[in-house]
Amino acid sequence: MSSDAGGGITSGYILDRVTVQPGRLGEYRERVAREYLPQALERGMTLVGSWIEPPLELQDESNDLYLLWSFPEFWSMRRQSREQGAAAWWEDSADLTVSRERLFLAAAELEAP
Amino acid sequence: MIRQVAMLHLREGADGEALEAFEAAMAGAHEALGARRSHLGRHIEGSVGGGDYTWDLLFDEAPEGDAAALVAAAPALAPYFGDGPQGVVAQIDAVRFEPQYGELPEPGIRDFVKRTLFLRVEDGAEAEALARFERELMGMPRYIASIRNWACGRTDPALQATQWTHVWEQEYQSVEGLTVDYMVSPYHWGVVDGWFDMERPQRIVSPLLAHVYCPAASSILGWTEEA
Numbered sequence: 001m002s003s004d005a006g007g008g009i010t011s012g013y014i015l016d017r018v019t020v021q022p023g024r025l026g027e028y029r030e031r032v033a034r035e036y037l038p039q040a041l042e043r044g045m046t047l048v049g050s051w052i053e054p055p056l057e058l059q060d061e062s063n064d065l066y067l068l069w070s071f072p073e074f075w076s077m078r079r080q081s082r083e084q085g086a087a088a089w090w091e092d093s094a095d096l097t098v099s100r101e102r103l104f105l106a107a108a109e110l111e112a113p
Numbered sequence: 114m115i116r117q118v119a120m121l122h123l124r125e126g127a128d129g130e131a132l133e134a135f136e137a138a139m140a141g142a143h144e145a146l147g148a149r150r151s152h153l154g155r156h157i158e159g160s161v162g163g164g165d166y167t168w169d170l171l172f173d174e175a176p177e178g179d180a181a182a183l184v185a186a187a188p189a190l191a192p193y194f195g196d197g198p199q200g201v202v203a204q205i206d207a208v209r210f211e212p213q214y215g216e217l218p219e220p221g222i223r224d225f226v227k228r229t230l231f232l233r234v235e236d237g238a239e240a241e242a243l244a245r246f247e248r249e250l251m252g253m254p255r256y257i258a259s260i261r262n263w264a265c266g267r268t269d270p271a272l273q274a275t276q277w278t279h280v281w282e283q284e285y286q287s288v289e290g291l292t293v294d295y296m297v298s299p300y301h302w303g304v305v306d307g308w309f310d311m312e313r314p315q316r317i318v319s320p321l322l323a324h325v326y327c328p329a330a331s332s333i334l335g336w337t338e339e340a
Contacts, residue, residue, distance in 0.1 A: 008297025010297050078310065081311075090314075102315075
């Protein structure tokens with residue numbers, strides 16, 4: 001965690017859940033890797049991992065793509081997102097998706113008894 | 114009671130004695146306008162989108178005419194808002210509203226910082242999303258202790274035409290309460306900011322904002338409790 005002040009932190013995780021149009025998962029993943037990922041890395045984000053659900057690509061139905069990112073400092077990332085016009089990428093790729101949500105997470109470790 | 118909050122944008126090059134005369138005249142603005150209270154605060158560096166001053170007024174009843182007409186009809190103030198040699202204010206960006214939500218746990222706060230945010234919820238935002246946005250916005254004081262007093266409300270375009278839909282105001286004992294505590298709170302960036310962030314699908318607030326803060330000697334948000 002970074003920037004402690006009054007109990008505050010500005011580092012954390014982002015979980016993107018994107019419901020992809022049937023048959024477009026490969027194309028969408030390729031666009032994420034080629035277009036979104038490089039700019040996200042420039043903003044200080046790290047792609048922790050990506051997953052699909054259910055755990056195989058469906059033929060005629062949607063898969064959900066999960067992208068888990070970490071970021072070291074929220075406001076720096078946010079400012080660069082605005083400067084890079086990151087929102088436009090989501091709009092440009094929206095024809096490949098059905099819906100999406102973006103969740104912000106903080107680590108909450110569990111210890112085994 | 115009606116509150117008017119205005120952001121004043123200065124003419125380019127307005128400075129020195131002209132501003133001193135303007136600020137002196139504005140100290141008596143409430144008397145010149147028939148208002149109960151007034152306060153003029155010069156913006157602190159870091160303010161964005163709201164010009165140079167925050168001008169707060171409290172009226173017992175809605176005044177006649179919009180903010181520009183009001184000052185134009187007040188001889189003690191009009192020259193500073195006009196095109197003449199004393200003119201220093203280029204634009205008045207004002208909202209009016211009846212006081213709505215807020216809390217005043219520290220009415221005696223002194224020598225502090227008042228922050229004002231004008232924002233616009235996009236046309237077409239769903240009522241459920243709007244209600245949740247307002248609830249989460251007004252939840253901030255529960256998680257950010259540096260917010261000593263606060264007020265939040267929808268603007269009333271029948272009282273003053275404006276592009277802004279909401280006013281979110283806070284009083285902090287020090288500027289760090291805003292620039293540090295408010296900014297590093299995960300409730301801010303992890304909950305409330307989603308309504309503002311262009312990358313997040315839940316966004317309903319226009320990216321055009323007026324975020325300003327100014328020094329004040331005694332509580333402005335407490336006026337409505339005194340009245």
